[in-house]
Amino acid sequence: MAQMPMTESMYYLLLALLHPGHGYRLMQEIREVSDGRVQMGPGTLYGLLGRMLEDGLIEVKEQVGTRKVYAITDRGKQALQEEYERLCRMTQDIQPFLGEGGRLL
């Protein structure tokens, strides 16, 4: 079963995979969707892809030369959805302790 809760890298990788793509494109995509905040190295990416394939969160859609094109599976989407809901709950849980402008009381 997939690791819960997800790491930041896993979260953004699944997010990027909503548009199928090969490794290098995914790296660029991650940087774009996180607005340059998350930068993933190719080694980390490759390790993650392997693990997620094993967990069935993603699949290899096609192979172009030595480049594999990955896509998210239904299970992956579900995991991402659950993670999103978990994050939402977390942000809600802190609300009572927040004052004006979102600062902790």
Place this chain on the structure above:
Amino acid sequence: MRAIRIISTEIYEPRGTEAYLEEMDRRGYHLDAAGKFLFYFDRTEPQDMRYRVEYWKGELPDDLVTLYQDCGWEYVAEVQRNIHIFRAPADTDVPELHTDHEIEAQRYQFEKRRMVGLGIWAVLYSLLVCLYLWLAGIYTLFTPGYAWIQCFFITMLILLAVYLVFEAVRAWKHWKNLRTGTPEARGDSRLYRWGMGLSCVCTVLFVIVVGTWIRGIVWTTMDHTANFVPFTQVSEQMDAQNLPYFTLDDLGVPGSQAWEQRSGVYPHEPLTRTQYSWWAESADRETRLSMEYYDIRVPLVGSALLRYFRQDNMQPVETAAFDTLYRYSEGNYVHMTARLGRTVVRMGYTGNNPDKAESLFYDTFGR
């Protein structure tokens, strides 16, 4: 132009290797290829490169190499097994290979396995050395002619055990650093390379010495035909060196045929060993006489040798003829071991005249 360097054990410390290769590039040595033991460099203009060492069990997958290449990492070579080297120019924005510490765990696992493996080897090997020293004991040191080689051999064994322990400790430290994320204190590369060169020389020496030793064992084995000396010749040699001895003739074995089984005079440092054994057979009985005579030129060795020869069933005998005498007899068998000054003698006799053999032993070798 090519330059070749020996790969040091530093290869297991990725950051050390990376720093070394980067330094080499700054000095104008561009890594071209690598084997199990050697780096091959091309001479080029000095340049700034970034090197990264990757562990990967088995062959690197094509898509991984492609992905790294897409990002700007050039695959250079596989070093030894499972260690792969990538490089990229230093002043570009090529992303780091690993950005997530969780993935780094693979690296820790690799180091952990290595550490445990080395540790097990170190323990096993140390045990083996102890066992060897215990079994071989003092006798190995007194095997004529090979005493110095034995000393060298044992020293090397001990050194190797120490080295293994040292390596295991280093691997453990490295693993701990990786796990806790402590930056690694870089060792002096030059020191390691010198150490590596030195151990290569030692290894060659070791192989030569062990080879000689094994060859020596084979060629000096008593039963080897090349060492088979007719007894008449042994008698001549013993007479020439004025060594005392007696034979089956002196014991009066009538009308039987006698053969020597093996015999020889072996003059070596630190002792001369004379050995022979006779075997005679007549219709209803057989007679055996075997003798070992050691003429020792180093103090204390005699007592040690005697202690080694003494068997559990032998009893000490008080006598004026020898400094020390151990004796065992049973029926028609008598076994005696004695030391007089720096001379050690052993005799075993089976026959119908053990009393005569015993008195001859006293007369021939005693005071």
